[in-house]
Amino acid sequence: MLRDEREYPVAAIFNSIAHRFGEIFRKRYAEVDNSKTTFVPVAEMILRENMTEDDKLYVNNINGITDEFTMLGYGRSAKVNLSRRSCSCRKCDLVKLPGTHAMAALHLKNRDK
Incomplete structure (x- = not known):
């Protein structure tokens, strides 16, 4: 997952990880928000x-x-x-x-x- 970023400074790696987790959470929130139930x-x-x-x-x-x-x-x-x-x-x-x-x-x- 971080193969491309391993040459970057540590701060850039953490920013990349935070960005990817943000994308995952946004996708899951959209999936749950569009559902008809209140449960995951x-x-x-x-x-x-x-x-x-x-x-x-x-x-x-x-x-x-x-x-x-x-x-x-x-x-x-x-x-x-x-x-x-x-x-x-x-x-x-x-x-x-x-x-x-x-x-x-x-x-x-x-x-x-």
């Missing part, structure tokens, strides 16, 4: 995968509390609390995106919408 493409892909996986789970609102759900599927169970944005599998806490369990709970809660 990688987050959009993760959310879509989680939405397709939530159909395979059995979701129940045992307590009758609107934000607490229990999931059964894949031989494991999980508890989701939507108001706290937490899941017993801890994926929501690590990734900061709704996981499969949270997506299933959201799907059940908002099935009319």
Whole structure:
């Protein structure tokens, strides 16, 4: 990437690097700015995968509390609390995106919408 600039002074090399990163960021900003969602493409892909996986789970609102759900599927169970944005599998806490369990709970809660 810097083969042409290696003969230049260090300051010129840094300016070239800054210019190239600026171009990359401008292209990515334009790509994200023109999209119809508020998520970057990688987050959009993760959310879509989680939405397709939530159909395979059995979701129940045992307590009758609107934000607490229990999931059964894949031989494991999980508890989701939507108001706290937490899941017993801890994926929501690590990734900061709704996981499969949270997506299933959201799907059940908002099935009319």
